[in-house]
Amino acid sequence: MADDTDTEFEEGRYLYCAVAVDDGADLDTEGVDDEPVRLLAVDDIGVVLHDCESLYDTANMDELRKWVLQHQNVVDAAGEVFGTPIPFQFDTVLTGDDDRVREWVGEERGTLADYLDQLAGHWEYRVELRREEEALREDLVASDDRLAELDEEIEAAGSGTAFMLEKQYDQRLRELRRERRGERAAALRDRLDEFARTVDELGERTTLDDEGGDDGMETQARFTVLATDDNEEEMGEMLDEVAAETGVEVRFTGPWPPYSFVPAIGGEDGTETGG
Template identity: 55%
Template sequence: MNDTTIKEGRYLYCAVSIPDQKPDFSVTGVDDEPTTLIPIDDVGVVVHECNNLYDTDEVDLLRKWLLQHQQVVDAVGERFGTPLPFRFDTIIQGNDDRVREWAYEEADALSRYLDTLSGLWEYHIDVMIEDNELEAGLEERDERLQELTTRINDSGSGDGTNFLLEKQYNQRLATLKRRRRDERARTLRNRLSDITYEIHDRDTGERSINLTDSKGDESDRMTSQLTRLTLLAHENREKEIGDILDDVAAEPGVTVRFTGPWPPYTFTPAIGDELESEHATD
């Protein structure tokens, strides 16, 4: 038996508060497997039966599995309310009874986190700004840039001094642009913090498999990332968030992308991480 095979297991998608002990729920899951919901008191755990781990070097197949995982969690959210999602490829060895045993062990934590996240959803915000708008008026307001411009114009074009002056100019300009970008991002964050539960900055340099776009837009490279945020907010606040972003999008040279609601993947505690050690090696 290779290291991706298990005798019997359950692939875990999420936990969710359920209104009764026998909810009728089943959708197609990862690798087109049928899912079931296992009720444990007032909590349901969505699973499918499996006998192998979902490990592959094929990017397209991994993308498909990730998307199917997300679609199951989305369907649970639409039916029952905010779910507590588990990470992709979280598998517990054993049958439904083993899942119930684990859920009873984690009952207090599961109920606490589900109560905390009730009605809360994750939203993603990406704000881009054209470089010319980010630079607009900086030289007119900055004496150092004005001084460097004068010295550049007075020096010869082939002079080594000219090269050094232009380098200093670009460095000063980059510093001022960064300050302006940070100030505008901070202003937006402060406005959003009044109507959200939690805000995380997303690394502008991070790379990940994109589940929402088939292809990134790289047609215009003369733009800068103003900010990338992940919000945890109540569903009743979605319109207010949208109104704030409409104000930002109305500013010259600014583009805003607002997506959600998503299950709160970013804000989910690490329940179930110990299950990863239960992969069979027999």
């Protein structure tokens, strides 16, 4: 987040995404904080933007969520009109006027053109594999001889020894959970590779995620997938097969602009990032 002294400036351009320009195509929508959005074309590369005089800096989480959603809606709309865009992260601002944007596109033309070409027709999908915690625990307990041995020893032991054995039992159960997550993640990744150009593992959920909390389910794998929409249906059918297992749930979302598969834009050459 930018310092207070950096959040305001004389003139700037808020950047949503870069697109391959199609003759005659244009974008008519509103963006962050209901600002009017426009397309600035520099030869065959267009930048979707709006004029601004400050970064979008707030401590209000509801307002931040609204702005992020508005940002995403603009990028989605650009994708529908121009094809796969290069999306920029929320609150990427180039200080200066339209000529500065043209100059920046000239400086970054090689990178922008390469990614627009490489990503054409590709979209991002998110896949999360979840398993009922109690069903997973029962499966692990039923299939592991060491847990069975420890359970018998705990039953026969005195209170002090039982306490130490229970700690060993819990540690063993944690190890088995970790192993099972790794096995399930690897198996799902192999199956996703059949339909995707790139499959990357995702980290933990963030505070801006829509869902979370303790619902009795354990996440065993989260992936972001780069694939063409031609493979979407078959990939979905494969995931339906995975989800048919008792106690298993699969979340499959997309297509989204390829946020996870583009170069970082911001922080250099006059661009600033806040939020």
